[in-house]
Amino acid sequence: MADILSQAKTRQCKIAIDTLIYDPVHRQLSKAGKEIELEPRSQELLEVLLQQTGTPIAADELIAKVWQSNFISKNVLTNRISTLRAIFKEHSPESDATKLLVTYPKKGYYLNAARVSLVEAVEQPLASPPTPSSKKWSVHLVYIAILLVTVGLFIRLTPQQESKITTAPASSSVTVPVVELLLHKVNVTDNSLKPYIKAIKTALLAQQIAYPYINVINQDAPSYFLSQIDDSPYWPGSRNTLFSDYKLNLRLSKGRSDFELIAQLELVFHSSEKRIFSGEYSLDIKALDSGIARMTADLAKFFALPAIPQPQQNDTLAFVSKTMAAQLDSQQLSSSEVNYLARQLLQTPALEPQKMTHWLERMERDFPNPEEEMEIWLGLLNFKMGQHENARERLFKARFNNQIDNAFIYLVLSDLALKESKPDLFRLYYLKSQVSLSLVLPSKQIFTQLDPDNIQQRCLGAWESLIKNERLSNDLGTWIDIFQDYCDRAQTYFPAPQAK
Missing domain, CATH: 1.25.40 (Serine Threonine Protein Phosphatase 5, Tetratricopeptide repeat)
Structure with a gap:
């Protein structure tokens, strides 16, 4: 981590950000001596990024430092990042703003250290006076850039695939850096193939989680950290997740030899079940991980994401056996x-x-x-x-x-806060747990649970509903005993019931 900002202040010099110059004393950004206007929040965000050049800073940390609050939406930060990039793009059109202010999926944002350096404080040459309309167009360009990024949140690029892959018609749209994917189901055409389900589910899950540009939505389901990986058809967390962009299914059948499996991969829109990607893969039983790596690489290619690095050389089938x-x-x-x-x-x-x-x-x-x-x-x-x-x-x-964003993890954190007599942390994690349950329960039920009377009588009421759900009872059953006295210890921290 390089604190370029402090170094510049100590040495009384300026900072080069590509072709732009930032003066930390006067807090001014300029290009060839011409000042570039920065709104206060954008300026504060830039300075925080300069304090940790080259190191990803988590969204929560950026929000806490710039807005001094834990209750600011991450969309606010995303818009401010887009604004800074639009400014960089406008005044350094020869550079790629996304490679200067970098999004590191699942880690945060950072300024590329290779493009930030200290410079001696020298007089900048005077720039030509701007035309009367230049400032107006600058503002328009910033807003257009923000609009384009926002539109990109809702549109997916569907590029042309190789001949073995069938897809929905391609469209000219904006690629989203991170894809939300639910690993859903593995079907087999013959029960003799069941012994391979566990290894295939384990390997594909591990490869997707390790790839930073794909967000595996299974991780947000309450049962994800409560379920084993077994030879049942479903991945952990797949049966009780209401929201994701895409859903992935596999169908396994016998190959032409005793050492070959045929895996048919299908990717569908979660909301409509419309198929948008399919592929057939020959899997060598002795090298399942390599075959699954081809699936992972094809998914990245389909979503127009960066190439996937070579996975670890594992023998998942041997390990799980x-x-x-x-x-x-x-x-x-x-x-x-x-x-x-x-x-x-x-x-x-x-x-x-x-x-x-x-x-x-x-x-x-x-x-x-x-x-x-x-x-x-x-x-x-x-x-x-x-x-x-x-x-x-x-x-x-x-x-x-x-x-x-997992409700069960928040429940555990709230229990730990109770054990340490930290009421504020307990309330924070309890509320986060309830909100995260809206991924699997109707939001109306969550609102009802937060009524003071309901909290006092049944502080784990929403969880009780999940336990009664046949799909989750086995997963939660082995853990519920741990929280038997949870509500008794929490009583003093809940609001008192309202007088009737």
């Missing part, structure tokens, strides 16, 4: 294997404390800076074992980027 004891004893685990194993451990009724403590300590050594999902899995394991301080630290760190 081992006993849990053998998996725990594996000496070199990949991040996807840790996530899979932690998920299975969470659904194990009784964990051997000494062995689990040893394994968690090993994970801490082997993965000192885990990705967001692994941090959550390890945090939940600590929580289940009663190691609340470690659980709180891991879950809080994982929540820092606020990319996974």
Whole structure:
């Protein structure tokens, strides 16, 4: 992280941002000596980005520093980022503004350090006087750029595909940087193929989560962190998610040899079930991960996203076929294997404390800076074992980027806040948990639950509705005992019932 702003103030010099110059003393942005007008919020945002040049800053952190509030919509930040990019594009048309002010999916925003540097404070040459209409057109250009970005949030590019892939007709529209995708269902044409479902679901889920330009909506479902990956047709979280852009299904059939599977991939709009992408893939049973990587690469190509880096060389089928004891004893685990194993451990009724403590300590050594999902899995394991301080630290760190909006995680965080007698944090996470449940329950039901009388009588009322839901009862059943006294401890922090 380079604090270019502080360095410039200390050395009493200016900052070059591509072909623009920022004077931190007078807080002025200019091009060839001509001042560029910045609104106060845009100026503050630019200075925060200059304080951490080259390092992604999470949206929540930017909002807290610029607006001094945790209740500002992220759309406000997105619009301000678009405004800054429009200014960069207008005054440095030869440069790509998106490569100067970079969006790092699931991480935040940053200024490209290669295009920001310190310069000595020298007099800039005088610019030619602007024509009377130039300022007016500058304002128009800014608003046009913002409008284009906003329109891009609702339009998807459907590029031409290779001959083996059939798609809906292409349209000339704007590409969205991050795609919301639900991994939904795997069907088999023959029961003899069932042993491969678990490995295929595990590998495809791991590859999609690792790819920053695809947001796997399954992670936001309450049951995602409560479900095992098994040979049932559905991915964790897929049956109780109401919203996503796209839904992915697979159909497995036998190949021409005993070592070949045929996987037919189908991508549909979640709202209409209209198919927009399909492809057929030959999967070598001995190298399932490589075949699934081709699917992942084709999805990225279809959405016109950046090329996907080569995934880790895993043998997912061999790993998931081992006993849990053998998996725990594996000496070199990949991040996807840790996530899979932690998920299975969470659904194990009784964990051997000494062995689990040893394994968690090993994970801490082997993965000192885990990705967001692994941090959550390890945090939940600590929580289940009663190691609340470690659980709180891991879950809080994982929540820092606020990319996974999961009601169950918020419920755990609210319980940890109760245990630490922190009423404000408890209320915050309790409310976040209720709001996140609107992904799977009618919003009217959530509003009803927030009535003071209902909260006092049934503080987990919305969760009780989920438990009665056949699709979630098995997932939540092993955890509900942990929250038996939750409402008793929460009573003092809820508003009193209103007098009739």
